Amino acid sequence: MWWSKSKVSSISSPLPCLCLLWLIVPACEAQQQDLGALLTAKCNSWNTKTTLSFPGDGSFANVTERWTVFAPPMYSAAISPATEEDVVKTVKLAAKYNISFLATGAGHGYGTTLGKLQNGLDIDLSQFKSISVNQSAGTVTVGGGVRMRDVIDAVFKAGFEIQTGSCSCPGFVGATIGAGVGRWSGIFGLIIDALVSVRLVTADGRIVQVSKTSNPDLFWAIRGAGANFGIITSATYRLHKIVAGANGGGQVMNADILVPANMSAAYFNALQSFSGKMPANLAAVSIVRYDADAGAAGILANWDYMGSEADGRRAMAPILALNPPVVSISTVPWNKLFATAGFGIDPVLCENNVIRDLYSANVRNLSASTMQAAFNKMGTFYSDHPEARGSVLELETFPNQAATSVPDGETAYPWRDALGNMIFLFSWDASTNSATSTAATKLGRQLRDDFVKTSGYPDLSVYVSYAHGDEKIEQIYGRNKLPRLAALKKSWDPRNVFAYNNALPTKYP
Template sequence: MALSGRFPPLKWVSLLVWLLLWAGEIDAARVRVDLRSLLTDPARGWSVNTTVSFPGSPEFVESTERWTIFRPPTYRASIRPGTEADIVKVIKLVTSHNIPFLVRGAGHSYTTTIGDLRDGLNVDLSQLKSVEVDKTAQTVTIGPGVTMADIFDPLYNAGFELQTGSCSCPSLIGVTLGGGVGRLQGHHGLVIDALVSARMITAQGKLIEVSRDSNPDLFWGIRGAGVNFGVVTSATYKVQPLTDGGDVLNVEFIFPPNMSSAYFRAVESYNDNLPSRLASVTFIGYDAPTGETRVSAGWTYFGPREEGIEALAPIFDVGVPAASLSMIPWNKLQASVGGGIDRLICQGNTVRDLYSLNLKNYSASTYEETFAKLEKFYADHPGGRNSVVSIEFFPNQAMAAVPLDETAYPWRDSTAYVNPTFIWAEGDNATKQAAGKLGRELREDFAATSGYDAPTVLINYARGDERLEQIYGRDKLPRLANLKKTWDPKNFFSYNNRLPTRYP
């Protein structure tokens, strides 16, 4: 279509709006309404456990707390539903009034795209924390406010385990909807591979069942891109008997600067042969007591102690004695690894800016370059010394055994995930600028030796500045776009790495 001639300004505006509507790319109009009056109207009929809060109140602060406050969303109100029926009411209310909103399970999402939400409504599901273990069916059914920490004891006490992520504080359902990588993915697969069914509220305000037998296309889509289609109010997972009775070998190492290269070469030796039950989370960070950059590595083996020690031979051969070696019950593993670093990692209301990437190749030279660049960053910017680069070395045997077309998740060949995480105090703009520059540089460095032809990242780790193909996979996008057009054509669920309604 060719356009020519001169148009008065108002006609240009009208033409532009028409073109956007014609192309199907304009969002539902967001109308500013009086949220206080709307939410507190007795006609709403909220349950006694549902609470509404507004800026300036302690309840609002608690309800909107986030893991990172880097480029956060802003809200004019928050609602904390006490029942599933009230969540349905909320979704019908916000969609009928075109109110921009975000759903919060545990406030752990860190993509910068959520910062596009301004003056919206926070829908906080954190009080819906039911956990029901069915020993006969070998399943667990959870509510949307359940974190990974909430399931460890109930499952362990019933004799079961479930693959989870690598820290305890995110919402389990939130982790699931993005795929769910973790230490057990080589043994049990991704978290989505354990998902049996979900109850979901659609953009139309309908409560539906999603499983292989009910809405199977949507079940395919929520396993890897689920935040785009609705609100999951409960999820049922297949659980597994405790591996080796539930005892996990945990070995912690601390490598001084002069031994870091030897450690990285040992890790590189696991290329293409990382045992299915062996996993590590390795940190490159600043050690305040010594004033040095160092490597700390926690290795876990889900099996007998002797087997684990044998599997760790390349690491022991570096020649640095283990800082600790112990058998830990599965339900206590997350809180114990790294000397209890999980508690520090889960601290909220902190500025964090992440530049994550998938890897399927281990590159000692890249890790060495990263170490050197971090050393310089710490020396030049003391305000950034809480920043770290974590590398999750997770095997992929069970996850890769699932056919790629089974779910929307596209990156089943990954065997590691790198997370450069930059932390600074609010107002320290010099460190902020330096962190952004180094973060982008490190992401490019890791991409060059990642084993992929182009950068890739799972949605839960995406920063938000990546191309859609790098998050969802080019081959998955046509089907995902069709699902988006079917289930959320007006883009109500639009602030977490939003899918298009057509592709290409």
């Protein structure tokens, strides 16, 4: 029987801690059903602001809430540490009693490998929400539970900019450790390129400072494969000073466009014209979605230019020349872009507790024929599976000039030359039959294979934060990075404590 909070709280024995644990865990080998008792044992002396929650508690669902509920991890308990010391104590307790766990910031991970954790412990970092801008150093330090949306206002108000992801809800640190692809990788680089240092709790419960000068091998590894090496409680990033007149002085031209089905081929041809020559200040996200008004597939396109509207219009001239029926152009401060982009679609993108079955492929080339074929297949899918009309293709085409200016060996991230991250995201009502799930899986894999053929890469390559979980490890981390990554995994996490987020081997090949 699982321990509930009410059952655990009924333990009021005055026995010393060692004796209590002997009664609960014979031979010092924890069983999953004893997790609640282990966490609430009096000897733990958690900080008064550290909270524990269990299935059946009112707070448990909030603490363990996820962005996608497709193939999710399942928890028997959650701890929300208030201090770094309590994170350390939790990791040591988990190591001692073989408790499987995940550390979560915003609960935004996509990969199905996370679902391999069953009846484990959620180490919820939501209390690590500090944000501190150092004006003189030009840096910001954020806690491990800070979300993307929390950082941008604080940084903007201080007179700075920073590269971000493409929506507001993921954890900032969580987005970082995969690489942090986003709209401004052409002018600022990836988020990992802004990373200065982190404080990290290791698999054996030590706190280490990680930077170019302190544990530099680990600093290399966490920039692209960070989920494999520890729990980051705080991270410091280098900022970019907003200079009046430079790159628009913190202003962004935002262009939102609706493209009907009969213009899709022309749109994709225009998009292909940017292949290999996307201006550094320009970025686009093209969403193939079900257009309820038309009863067919359509495109919602968001184009952004870091600079003036006049320059932005010139940069995206091939798109505007199509004369789409709906075009909305505005200029906004960069910190308001999430709220503005895509006709304000961010709340929809960030809705929690939705089935999202995601596949993805990186591309070096933009192929109009591949995109149009995918558009047609989605149209058929919408017709055949009306219960899954919340499914979308999100075609991220971001510039890569600043990202590729960083030497490939500088970080563990292997796909700096990618021009597009093609995401195939399927969603349906949980009450529908398994045929929908089967059809989504089949089409997701088919679309992934289709894009690989024209990607410019010799094989499938996938941004780790967009990995489905069925890919080969070389397709996620890159064959040339794996020997060094595996050696570091063996050194820092030989027992594979951090095993559930596209885990690395401890030996390669």
